[in-house]
Amino acid sequence: MANLRTPLSVAKGRGSSGSGTEHFWHQRITAVALVPLVIWFCFSVAALPAMDHASITAWLSAPFNAILMIAAIIAIFFHASLGLQVVLEDYVSQHGIRTIAIIVVKLLCFLLAITGVFSVIKIALGS
Protein backbone atom coordinates (compact mmCIF):
# COMPACT_ATOMS: atom_id res chain seq x y z
CA MET A 1 0.00 0.00 0.00
CA ALA A 2 1.22 3.46 -0.84
CA ASN A 3 2.56 5.64 1.94
CA LEU A 4 -0.32 7.83 3.07
CA ARG A 5 1.81 10.22 5.09
CA THR A 6 2.28 13.61 3.50
CA PRO A 7 5.61 14.20 1.76
CA LEU A 8 6.38 16.99 4.26
CA SER A 9 5.81 14.66 7.20
CA VAL A 10 8.13 12.09 5.59
CA ALA A 11 10.78 14.73 4.93
CA LYS A 12 10.60 16.03 8.50
CA GLY A 13 10.88 12.49 9.85
CA ARG A 14 11.61 12.43 13.55
CA GLY A 15 13.04 15.93 13.48
CA SER A 16 16.50 17.08 14.35
CA SER A 17 18.54 15.13 16.89
CA GLY A 18 20.42 18.27 17.90
CA SER A 19 23.73 16.46 17.65
CA GLY A 20 26.44 15.91 15.09
CA THR A 21 28.41 19.08 15.73
CA GLU A 22 30.35 17.42 18.54
CA HIS A 23 31.24 14.54 16.23
CA PHE A 24 32.28 16.94 13.46
CA TRP A 25 34.36 19.06 15.85
CA HIS A 26 36.10 16.08 17.48
CA GLN A 27 36.97 14.67 14.08
CA ARG A 28 38.62 17.98 13.16
CA ILE A 29 40.50 18.29 16.47
CA THR A 30 41.90 14.75 16.23
CA ALA A 31 42.83 15.38 12.59
CA VAL A 32 44.77 18.51 13.61
CA ALA A 33 46.47 16.60 16.44
CA LEU A 34 47.44 13.77 14.11
CA VAL A 35 49.31 16.00 11.65
CA PRO A 36 52.30 16.72 13.97
CA LEU A 37 52.02 13.34 15.72
CA VAL A 38 52.23 11.31 12.52
CA ILE A 39 55.09 13.47 11.19
CA TRP A 40 56.93 13.02 14.52
CA PHE A 41 56.31 9.26 14.50
CA CYS A 42 57.56 8.76 10.93
CA PHE A 43 60.68 10.86 11.39
CA SER A 44 61.67 9.42 14.73
CA VAL A 45 61.16 5.81 13.64
CA ALA A 46 63.15 6.52 10.46
CA ALA A 47 65.93 8.00 12.60
CA LEU A 48 66.31 4.84 14.70
CA PRO A 49 69.82 3.35 14.57
CA ALA A 50 68.44 -0.10 13.76
CA MET A 51 65.04 -1.65 13.01
CA ASP A 52 65.20 -4.32 15.68
CA HIS A 53 63.31 -5.07 18.87
CA ALA A 54 65.98 -3.65 21.17
CA SER A 55 66.21 -0.23 19.53
CA ILE A 56 62.41 0.13 19.28
CA THR A 57 61.88 -0.68 22.97
CA ALA A 58 64.77 1.60 23.95
CA TRP A 59 63.24 4.41 21.90
CA LEU A 60 59.79 3.84 23.40
CA SER A 61 61.23 3.79 26.93
CA ALA A 62 62.15 7.47 26.72
CA PRO A 63 59.35 9.38 28.51
CA PHE A 64 59.01 11.96 25.72
CA ASN A 65 58.50 9.25 23.08
CA ALA A 66 56.17 7.22 25.29
CA ILE A 67 53.94 10.23 26.01
CA LEU A 68 53.70 11.25 22.35
CA MET A 69 53.10 7.62 21.34
CA ILE A 70 50.19 7.34 23.78
CA ALA A 71 48.80 10.64 22.49
CA ALA A 72 49.09 9.36 18.91
CA ILE A 73 47.37 6.05 19.75
CA ILE A 74 44.46 7.78 21.46
CA ALA A 75 44.07 10.32 18.64
CA ILE A 76 44.32 7.62 15.94
CA PHE A 77 41.67 5.34 17.42
CA PHE A 78 39.36 8.19 18.39
CA HIS A 79 39.64 9.58 14.86
CA ALA A 80 39.21 6.11 13.34
CA SER A 81 36.06 5.36 15.30
CA LEU A 82 34.54 8.71 14.31
CA GLY A 83 35.49 8.21 10.66
CA LEU A 84 34.31 4.60 10.45
CA GLN A 85 31.00 5.60 12.01
CA VAL A 86 30.50 8.09 9.15
CA VAL A 87 31.35 5.42 6.57
CA LEU A 88 28.83 3.00 8.11
CA GLU A 89 26.14 5.69 8.30
CA ASP A 90 26.77 6.53 4.66
CA TYR A 91 26.79 3.08 3.15
CA VAL A 92 24.88 0.69 5.41
CA SER A 93 21.24 1.56 4.85
CA GLN A 94 19.68 -1.25 6.88
CA HIS A 95 19.21 0.37 10.29
CA GLY A 96 19.69 -2.69 12.48
CA ILE A 97 22.89 -3.80 10.76
CA ARG A 98 24.15 -0.20 10.81
CA THR A 99 23.62 0.12 14.56
CA ILE A 100 25.31 -3.21 15.32
CA ALA A 101 28.24 -2.35 13.03
CA ILE A 102 28.73 1.03 14.71
CA ILE A 103 28.70 -0.56 18.18
CA VAL A 104 31.24 -3.21 17.10
CA VAL A 105 33.53 -0.62 15.51
CA LYS A 106 33.39 1.70 18.54
CA LEU A 107 34.13 -1.10 21.01
CA LEU A 108 36.89 -2.49 18.82
CA CYS A 109 38.56 0.92 18.50
CA PHE A 110 38.29 1.38 22.27
CA LEU A 111 39.83 -2.03 22.91
CA LEU A 112 42.65 -1.46 20.41
CA ALA A 113 43.40 1.97 21.91
CA ILE A 114 43.63 0.48 25.41
CA THR A 115 45.83 -2.34 24.10
CA GLY A 116 48.15 0.18 22.45
CA VAL A 117 48.37 2.44 25.49
CA PHE A 118 48.94 -0.51 27.83
CA SER A 119 51.72 -1.83 25.54
CA VAL A 120 53.52 1.51 25.53
CA ILE A 121 53.29 1.79 29.32
CA LYS A 122 54.53 -1.78 29.72
CA ILE A 123 57.55 -1.11 27.50
CA ALA A 124 58.24 2.33 28.97
CA LEU A 125 58.14 1.12 32.56
CA GLY A 126 60.14 -1.93 31.59
CA SER A 127 58.19 -4.63 33.34
Added chain:
Amino acid sequence: MAEFNLPINSIVKPGKHFPAPEGAVNTRKFSIYRYDPDTGANPRVDTFDVDMDTCGPMVLDAIIKIKSELDASLSFRRSCREGICGSCAMNIDGVNGLACTTALADIDGDVAIYPLPHQPIIKDLVSDLTNFYAQYASIEPWIKTDTPAPPDRERLQSPADREKLDGSYECIMCACCSTSCPSYWWNSDRYLGPAALLASYRWIVDSRDDATGERLDEVEDPFKLYRCHTIMNCAQVCPKGLNPAKAIAETKKMLVERRV
Protein backbone atom coordinates in the same frame (compact mmCIF):
# COMPACT_ATOMS: atom_id res chain seq x y z
CA MET B 1 23.29 -3.09 3.29
CA ALA B 2 23.85 -1.18 0.12
CA GLU B 3 21.81 -2.42 -2.81
CA PHE B 4 24.20 -4.79 -4.52
CA ASN B 5 21.43 -6.63 -6.35
CA LEU B 6 19.35 -4.23 -8.39
CA PRO B 7 15.69 -5.03 -9.04
CA ILE B 8 15.26 -6.97 -12.28
CA ASN B 9 13.46 -4.18 -14.13
CA SER B 10 16.08 -1.58 -13.25
CA ILE B 11 18.46 -2.93 -15.89
CA VAL B 12 18.56 -0.55 -18.83
CA LYS B 13 18.25 -2.31 -22.19
CA PRO B 14 18.99 -1.11 -25.73
CA GLY B 15 15.91 0.48 -27.28
CA LYS B 16 14.59 1.55 -30.64
CA HIS B 17 16.50 3.50 -33.26
CA PHE B 18 14.92 6.50 -34.96
CA PRO B 19 16.75 7.46 -38.15
CA ALA B 20 16.91 11.04 -39.40
CA PRO B 21 14.47 12.05 -42.16
CA GLU B 22 15.49 11.37 -45.77
CA GLY B 23 18.05 13.80 -47.11
CA ALA B 24 19.58 14.85 -43.79
CA VAL B 25 23.35 15.13 -44.20
CA ASN B 26 24.58 16.60 -40.91
CA THR B 27 23.19 14.23 -38.28
CA ARG B 28 24.08 13.66 -34.65
CA LYS B 29 23.21 10.69 -32.47
CA PHE B 30 21.23 11.22 -29.27
CA SER B 31 20.90 8.36 -26.76
CA ILE B 32 17.96 9.01 -24.48
CA TYR B 33 16.76 7.07 -21.44
CA ARG B 34 13.16 5.89 -21.79
CA TYR B 35 11.03 4.37 -19.06
CA ASP B 36 7.33 4.04 -18.54
CA PRO B 37 6.50 2.49 -15.13
CA ASP B 38 2.92 1.75 -16.31
CA THR B 39 4.05 -0.82 -18.89
CA GLY B 40 6.18 -2.83 -16.47
CA ALA B 41 8.88 -3.09 -19.16
CA ASN B 42 12.53 -2.45 -18.41
CA PRO B 43 13.95 1.00 -19.07
CA ARG B 44 15.66 1.31 -22.45
CA VAL B 45 17.94 3.71 -24.25
CA ASP B 46 16.51 4.86 -27.58
CA THR B 47 18.79 6.39 -30.17
CA PHE B 48 17.75 9.26 -32.39
CA ASP B 49 19.60 10.63 -35.40
CA VAL B 50 18.85 14.35 -35.42
CA ASP B 51 19.32 16.59 -38.46
CA MET B 52 21.58 19.27 -37.00
CA ASP B 53 21.14 21.62 -39.97
CA THR B 54 17.57 22.30 -38.83
CA CYS B 55 18.18 22.08 -35.06
CA GLY B 56 18.73 24.89 -32.56
CA PRO B 57 21.95 25.24 -30.58
CA MET B 58 20.89 23.91 -27.17
CA VAL B 59 20.19 20.41 -25.86
CA LEU B 60 16.58 21.46 -25.20
CA ASP B 61 16.20 22.45 -28.86
CA ALA B 62 17.27 18.95 -29.85
CA ILE B 63 14.89 17.11 -27.52
CA ILE B 64 11.98 19.34 -28.53
CA LYS B 65 12.85 18.55 -32.14
CA ILE B 66 12.94 14.84 -31.32
CA LYS B 67 9.52 15.06 -29.68
CA SER B 68 8.05 17.03 -32.59
CA GLU B 69 9.56 15.08 -35.46
CA LEU B 70 10.78 11.65 -34.36
CA ASP B 71 8.89 10.37 -31.32
CA ALA B 72 6.01 12.30 -29.78
CA SER B 73 5.92 9.97 -26.77
CA LEU B 74 9.22 11.29 -25.34
CA SER B 75 8.44 12.92 -21.97
CA PHE B 76 10.42 15.70 -20.34
CA ARG B 77 9.80 18.87 -18.36
CA ARG B 78 10.52 22.29 -19.81
CA SER B 79 9.16 25.77 -19.51
CA CYS B 80 11.15 28.99 -19.71
CA ARG B 81 13.97 27.84 -22.05
CA GLU B 82 16.26 30.48 -20.48
CA GLY B 83 17.63 28.89 -17.30
CA ILE B 84 15.35 30.50 -14.74
CA CYS B 85 12.57 27.97 -14.15
CA GLY B 86 14.75 24.91 -13.52
CA SER B 87 12.27 22.52 -15.15
CA CYS B 88 14.56 20.94 -17.75
CA ALA B 89 17.22 19.70 -15.32
CA MET B 90 18.54 16.36 -16.52
CA ASN B 91 21.74 14.37 -16.78
CA ILE B 92 23.40 15.40 -20.03
CA ASP B 93 26.63 13.71 -21.15
CA GLY B 94 27.08 12.41 -17.60
CA VAL B 95 26.68 15.77 -15.89
CA ASN B 96 23.55 17.27 -14.37
CA GLY B 97 22.49 20.51 -16.01
CA LEU B 98 19.69 22.44 -17.62
CA ALA B 99 18.94 21.30 -21.16
CA CYS B 100 18.07 24.88 -22.14
CA THR B 101 21.42 26.40 -21.15
CA THR B 102 23.67 23.48 -22.18
CA ALA B 103 25.02 24.09 -25.67
CA LEU B 104 25.28 21.11 -28.01
CA ALA B 105 28.59 22.53 -29.23
CA ASP B 106 30.07 21.98 -25.75
CA ILE B 107 29.44 18.21 -25.91
CA ASP B 108 31.83 15.92 -27.75
CA GLY B 109 30.41 13.21 -30.01
CA ASP B 110 27.09 11.49 -29.31
CA VAL B 111 24.79 13.06 -26.75
CA ALA B 112 23.62 10.85 -23.86
CA ILE B 113 20.61 12.14 -21.94
CA TYR B 114 19.34 10.56 -18.73
CA PRO B 115 16.98 11.79 -16.02
CA LEU B 116 18.39 13.29 -12.80
CA PRO B 117 20.20 10.46 -11.01
CA HIS B 118 18.80 8.38 -8.16
CA GLN B 119 15.24 9.70 -8.14
CA PRO B 120 12.07 7.73 -8.83
CA ILE B 121 11.05 8.04 -12.49
CA ILE B 122 7.57 9.18 -13.48
CA LYS B 123 8.30 8.74 -17.18
CA ASP B 124 11.39 9.03 -19.39
CA LEU B 125 13.26 12.18 -18.31
CA VAL B 126 10.65 13.24 -15.74
CA SER B 127 11.87 12.35 -12.26
CA ASP B 128 9.75 12.44 -9.12
CA LEU B 129 11.01 15.34 -6.99
CA THR B 130 8.32 15.10 -4.30
CA ASN B 131 10.81 14.40 -1.51
CA PHE B 132 13.17 17.10 -2.81
CA TYR B 133 10.42 19.74 -2.66
CA ALA B 134 9.18 18.48 0.73
CA GLN B 135 12.70 18.83 2.11
CA TYR B 136 12.75 22.42 0.85
CA ALA B 137 9.41 23.05 2.59
CA SER B 138 10.75 21.43 5.77
CA ILE B 139 13.40 24.13 6.25
CA GLU B 140 10.54 26.69 6.31
CA PRO B 141 11.83 29.02 3.62
CA TRP B 142 10.07 32.19 4.70
CA ILE B 143 10.91 35.05 7.03
CA LYS B 144 10.16 34.40 10.70
CA THR B 145 10.15 37.32 13.11
CA ASP B 146 9.31 37.99 16.73
CA THR B 147 9.24 41.73 16.24
CA PRO B 148 6.43 43.20 14.16
CA ALA B 149 7.46 45.21 11.09
CA PRO B 150 7.55 49.00 11.60
CA PRO B 151 4.07 50.36 10.84
CA ASP B 152 5.25 52.99 8.38
CA ARG B 153 7.89 51.17 6.33
CA GLU B 154 9.38 47.81 5.43
CA ARG B 155 12.02 46.00 7.49
CA LEU B 156 15.34 47.63 6.76
CA GLN B 157 18.51 45.79 5.80
CA SER B 158 21.92 47.35 5.34
CA PRO B 159 23.61 46.89 1.95
CA ALA B 160 26.33 44.86 3.72
CA ASP B 161 23.74 42.48 5.22
CA ARG B 162 21.94 42.24 1.88
CA GLU B 163 25.21 41.19 0.27
CA LYS B 164 25.32 38.13 2.54
CA LEU B 165 22.36 36.71 0.63
CA ASP B 166 24.19 36.87 -2.70
CA GLY B 167 25.03 33.38 -3.85
CA SER B 168 22.14 31.74 -2.03
CA TYR B 169 18.94 33.56 -2.96
CA GLU B 170 19.46 32.88 -6.70
CA CYS B 171 18.71 29.15 -6.39
CA ILE B 172 16.02 28.00 -8.85
CA MET B 173 15.42 24.59 -7.20
CA CYS B 174 16.26 22.62 -10.33
CA ALA B 175 17.68 19.75 -8.20
CA CYS B 176 20.88 19.44 -10.28
CA CYS B 177 22.98 19.76 -7.11
CA SER B 178 21.13 17.43 -4.77
CA THR B 179 20.78 14.66 -7.34
CA SER B 180 24.50 14.87 -8.21
CA CYS B 181 25.48 14.34 -4.57
CA PRO B 182 26.50 10.77 -3.59
CA SER B 183 25.53 11.44 0.02
CA TYR B 184 22.08 12.42 -1.24
CA TRP B 185 21.88 9.25 -3.35
CA TRP B 186 22.55 7.00 -0.36
CA ASN B 187 20.64 8.89 2.35
CA SER B 188 18.11 11.23 0.75
CA ASP B 189 15.45 9.97 3.16
CA ARG B 190 17.26 11.82 5.95
CA TYR B 191 19.95 14.05 4.39
CA LEU B 192 18.42 17.37 3.29
CA GLY B 193 20.80 17.75 0.36
CA PRO B 194 22.64 20.81 -0.97
CA ALA B 195 19.60 22.65 -2.37
CA ALA B 196 17.57 22.60 0.87
CA LEU B 197 20.66 23.38 2.96
CA LEU B 198 21.54 26.33 0.70
CA ALA B 199 17.99 27.60 1.19
CA SER B 200 18.29 27.06 4.93
CA TYR B 201 21.55 29.05 4.97
CA ARG B 202 19.87 31.84 2.98
CA TRP B 203 17.47 32.35 5.91
CA ILE B 204 20.09 31.72 8.62
CA VAL B 205 22.17 34.67 7.36
CA ASP B 206 19.22 36.95 6.62
CA SER B 207 19.60 39.88 9.04
CA ARG B 208 15.82 40.45 9.09
CA ASP B 209 15.05 36.94 10.32
CA ASP B 210 14.67 36.37 14.07
CA ALA B 211 14.76 32.55 13.97
CA THR B 212 18.49 32.06 13.33
CA GLY B 213 18.93 29.86 16.41
CA GLU B 214 15.87 27.73 15.70
CA ARG B 215 16.99 27.29 12.10
CA LEU B 216 20.44 26.15 13.27
CA ASP B 217 18.76 23.78 15.79
CA GLU B 218 16.65 22.38 12.98
CA VAL B 219 19.62 21.36 10.78
CA GLU B 220 21.90 20.24 13.63
CA ASP B 221 21.66 16.55 12.94
CA PRO B 222 24.12 13.85 11.81
CA PHE B 223 21.91 13.12 8.80
CA LYS B 224 20.06 16.32 7.90
CA LEU B 225 23.30 18.34 7.67
CA TYR B 226 26.42 16.32 8.48
CA ARG B 227 26.04 13.84 5.61
CA CYS B 228 27.77 16.55 3.56
CA HIS B 229 31.38 15.42 3.12
CA THR B 230 32.40 18.35 0.92
CA ILE B 231 32.35 16.24 -2.24
CA MET B 232 31.60 19.48 -4.15
CA ASN B 233 29.58 17.94 -7.01
CA CYS B 234 26.86 20.44 -6.07
CA ALA B 235 29.07 23.45 -6.75
CA GLN B 236 30.41 21.88 -9.92
CA VAL B 237 27.03 21.22 -11.55
CA CYS B 238 24.98 24.23 -10.37
CA PRO B 239 23.68 25.86 -13.57
CA LYS B 240 23.43 29.18 -11.71
CA GLY B 241 27.08 29.01 -10.59
CA LEU B 242 26.18 28.85 -6.89
CA ASN B 243 28.20 27.04 -4.22
CA PRO B 244 25.94 25.07 -1.85
CA ALA B 245 29.00 23.30 -0.37
CA LYS B 246 30.29 26.64 0.92
CA ALA B 247 26.91 27.48 2.45
CA ILE B 248 26.87 24.09 4.19
CA ALA B 249 30.43 24.63 5.46
CA GLU B 250 29.41 28.06 6.78
CA THR B 251 26.42 26.50 8.54
CA LYS B 252 28.70 23.90 10.19
CA LYS B 253 31.06 26.69 11.20
CA MET B 254 28.22 28.62 12.86
CA LEU B 255 27.16 25.47 14.72
CA VAL B 256 30.69 24.93 16.03
CA GLU B 257 31.10 28.61 16.92
CA ARG B 258 27.96 28.72 19.00
CA ARG B 259 29.22 25.95 21.30
CA VAL B 260 32.98 26.63 21.40
